[in-house]
Amino acid sequence: MSFKPDYIRPLDLRHGRVDMNHGAGGRASAQLIEELFVRELDNEFLRQGDDGARLPAPPPGTRLVMATDAHVISPLAFPGGDIGCLAVHGTINDVAMNGAVPLYLAASFVLEEGLPLAELRAIVASMAAAARAAGVPVVAGDTKVVEKGKGDGLFIATTGVGWVDERIHLSGAHARAGDVVLLSGPVGEHGVAVLSQRESLEFETRIESDTAALHGLVAAMLEALGPGAPGLRTLRDPTRGGLATTLNEIARQSGVGMLLHEAAIPVRAEVRGACELLGLDPLYVANEGKLVAVCAPERAPLLLDAMRAHARGRDAARIGVVTDDPLRFVQMRTLLGGRRVVDWLSGEPLPRIC
């Protein structure tokens, strides 16, 4: 199927730019969708060309899971990725943190007039590659254009749908005193990578974002635990606000405290160095390819083994325990042996990090 009458020239993907016509819903919109979005993201559902996609339903005995994320990261590309793959990974991960199998993505684009089409294509290609690698197609999309100065290149809102075995019910509200807190790998890489790009900082070692889809790791963890994933309470990816904020969210939702062991929290030396230089605490720096798991203590060894056996969890560690604390404080035993409260992020060290 091609909508193009012979007298319409193909999009100039090398030198062209987004203009207001591309958002008007007429011929130029159809051309942008067909020659750029559908061509890059190509799959049977998107090719249907209707206003929504009609999709195989999840198997019986499951619950639907739905998650959404707006992506406004600046700059659009950074060491290790760009807004395109990030928009895929971030939403897949939100679905996966429910113990779910991500099935489908939908993506809405807000383009700023003047955005080079070559830049847009590179980002959509990165999105397509990430979606293919993850096995989760972008089945529906929408594109709008705003005037120059009313946006910032582009924003992408991604929504994911998946299914979870109805016997599995993970939630930030399910942690209880005595549970163990596991972390899948070293923290702070995404935030430091983005910030170094934004501020044109050079470190001795190039620090790359950890942006990655975690549904494979989650599947391996669930597999190890067996049907219903007994003993697993919570999965959460520590993105904006970093590990510290995520643990505070869980503590608040569950009405518990936590006690972390600083020595056990993996942070790469180069990230630690960059954070010192930038005046940041790596515990508050965003990650895009890590997860936190809270589980019953007797299940922790099994779960940790399963995590370490997976490429995305090789450096997984047991970083602390859940405590009985009506004040819901997250505390940390420091390297020097003291104890300090690890509070919520309250300032804003890193705007537009995802």
Next chain:
Amino acid sequence: MSFKPDYIRPLDLRHGRVDMNHGAGGRASAQLIEELFVRELDNEFLRQGDDGARLPAPPPGTRLVMATDAHVISPLAFPGGDIGCLAVHGTINDVAMNGAVPLYLAASFVLEEGLPLAELRAIVASMAAAARAAGVPVVAGDTKVVEKGKGDGLFIATTGVGWVDERIHLSGAHARAGDVVLLSGPVGEHGVAVLSQRESLEFETRIESDTAALHGLVAAMLEALGPGAPGLRTLRDPTRGGLATTLNEIARQSGVGMLLHEAAIPVRAEVRGACELLGLDPLYVANEGKLVAVCAPERAPLLLDAMRAHARGRDAARIGVVTDDPLRFVQMRTLLGGRRVVDWLSGEPLPRIC
């Protein structure tokens, strides 16, 4: 559940403004979500407070339907609605045009620093009211903040999920020569309402947007046709680009032509007058509460009756037929008896209309 330590003041919803902290993922983000978004949109799924919602799955014998829309309308409020209810109606309608029952919505917000919280709350309240009236809850959300001058008040991307009886398969590609084209009511109201607000025009009669959820009308139409909705080929809502563009899309997808009867296309006198004043053709002006149906000729009387019996289809009309035309032209027999081609929208008379 409340996350708020005693020393945090409630949001100042009267005089406060969105600041960068509200997007940083820390305490200020949590407060904005809890005191504004969750309070207004309140439902059992959003209250779970996790990164995604866990939802009852659709019944057996169905297909999932997923649709997404970014909303960048300017101004944010207009006669008859605002970006909040529009974001709900638009996405419900995209799901419904698949013959589906809309079940759940997810909403991502991109807020511009400095947006008054009172304005944001009014929009979210309008969204909540529209979702409640439609019976389709907003079950997941996300909020990001961009610096002043990098956005335009707010953008909302809404994604909808629903289910459709697997025996029903509607598509813009299913129209065939001899089919009948039905329209649910008069065209052009949404675009004219937005434009009059934007340009501060005053007409003798206030023209309101037709923004409305159409899944009730669709359900009534499917009910009238019986199991599998035999004879119904296509449903489509003529939004951006108007009726003319939507019919051209269907003609292109199906590889057919169309012949419309100008005299049969309902346009309110005041909309016609405003369009003349503004130099617009009502056939190219956006609608947000109308649908086009293509069906087999023998089913048309039944379908038209069902549409007219529903509040959203009272003025439904048979506006033309599908023709055998390898050039896929949409043509119109004019009031004066001539014939003209109704081409795609190719200029851009109405930017940021939805």
